Amino acid sequence: MRWSQVLFSQGFGTRRECEALLLAGRVRHADRLIDDPDEDVDTRGLEFEVEGRPWPYAESALILLHKPAGYECSQRPGASPGVMTLLPPPLRRRGVQSVGRLDVDTTGLLLLTDDGPLLHRLTSPKHHVPKVYEVSAKHPVSDAQVAQLLAGVVLRGEPRDDPTPVRAAAAERTGESALRLTLTEGKYHQVKRMLAAVGNRCEALHRSAIGALALPADLPPGQWRWVDEAGRDRLGLRPGSAPSATPPA
Numbered sequence: 354m355r356w357s358q359v360l361f362s363q364g365f366g367t368r369r370e371c372e373a374l375l376l377a378g379r380v381r382h383a384d385r386l387i388d389d390p391d392e393d394v395d396t397r398g399l400e401f402e403v404e405g406r407p408w409p410y411a412e413s414a415l416i417l418l419h420k421p422a423g424y425e426c427s428q429r430p431g432a433s434p435g436v437m438t439l440l441p442p443p444l445r446r447r448g449v450q451s452v453g454r455l456d457v458d459t460t461g462l463l464l465l466t467d468d469g470p471l472l473h474r475l476t477s478p479k480h481h482v483p484k485v486y487e488v489s490a491k492h493p494v495s496d497a498q499v500a501q502l503l504a505g506v507v508l509r510g511e512p513r514d515d516p517t518p519v520r521a522a523a524a525e526r527t528g529e530s531a532l533r534l535t536l537t538e539g540k541y542h543q544v545k546r547m548l549a550a551v552g553n554r555c556e557a558l559h560r561s562a563i564g565a566l567a568l569p570a571d572l573p574p575g576q577w578r579w580v581d582e583a584g585r586d587r588l589g590l591r592p593g594s595a596p597s598a599t600p601p602a
Contacts, residue, residue: 356380357390359410364443365403379404406441409579413468414449416440417566417584420463421574426454433457439575440465452476452563453539461487461560462568464580475563475588481537482564482588483522486544488532489557498551499524499532506550508540519547533561564588 354362360371360380372390374380380387382394382401399410418436420426425433428450437445444465452464452475466472475482505518523535534544545555561568565587572578580588 354394354396355390356387356392356394359394359396359399359401360403362412363408363410364446366446374403408443411579413466413471414444414447415464415466415468415471415580415585416444416449416577417568417572417580418463418465418577419568419572419574420455420460422458422460425457426451426463436463436465440577455560456542456558459558459560460574461558462563462566463560464563465577476539478538483535483537483562484539484560485562486534486536487527487559487561488534488544488548488555490530490532490548491554491556492552493529494526494532494553496526498553499526501551502534502547506547508543508546508550510542510546510549519543521547 356375357368357372360366360374361368365371365374375388375390378386378388380401380403382399387401396410396412401408401410418439420436423433424436424439425431426436428435428437436451437449440449447467449465449467450472452466452472455461455463464475466475474480502521502524505520507516507518519538519540521534522537523533525533527533532548534547536543540546544558548555566580566584569578
């Protein structure tokens with residue numbers, strides 16, 4: 354692939370803008386200045402720098418964001434800023450979309466991708482990709498409430514009542530008023546509505562894992578990183594791999 358095509362595919366601007374970056378000497382690879390837009394390069398394992406920013410070549414983007422509170426996942430946010438403002442321009446130009454949504458006040462692991470089939474696979478109900486949430490409840494969590502969540506509850510409230518019971522794939526108390534829930538569905542405000550259905554209330558919500566891919570402990574709120582091959586394996590995204598419900602300890 355020509356260098357101008359590489360930059361264009363990674364979201365560094367229009368074809369003319371990518372050629373201008375190269376001609377201006379703003380691209381480096383292997384400690385060498387790249388200034389010929391038509392020079393060919395092998396994209397396997399390719400890493401380069403644009404204006405001093407390291408960048409790995411990725412045919413399809415899959416990134417992990419530590420979503421802070423106060424940000425919307427919508428492509429057209431309203432009163433609050435959108436999570437896309439936390440990403441660098443090349444990723445925004447590539448049209449990455451959030452894999453599902455977290456409420457504006459919910460924090461934690463959010464995946465984003467520009468790969469349509471991958472987006473469908475991770476959000477389709479038939480794949481039952483487990484998602485783990487850390488819940489802070491208003492009232493103490495009882496053993497009876499945990500049992501109800503595991504057995505199944507009927508959700509009430511917005512956008513409409515749902516008569517079909519939903520159950521947690523796993524539920525455990527992590528403190529007097531704290532709970533870890535694992536869900537394989539993605540209904541509207543599901544965690545909050547499930548807590549309300551058992552007579553409690555969700556005061557704070559944090560997603561800690563999707564499948565076996567856990568939010569890195571060293572990734573601060575508002576920061577992002579690429580999902581590497583090991584992470585894709587944990588999500589079951591490579592041939593021969595299968596998603597796991599258990600995040601690494």
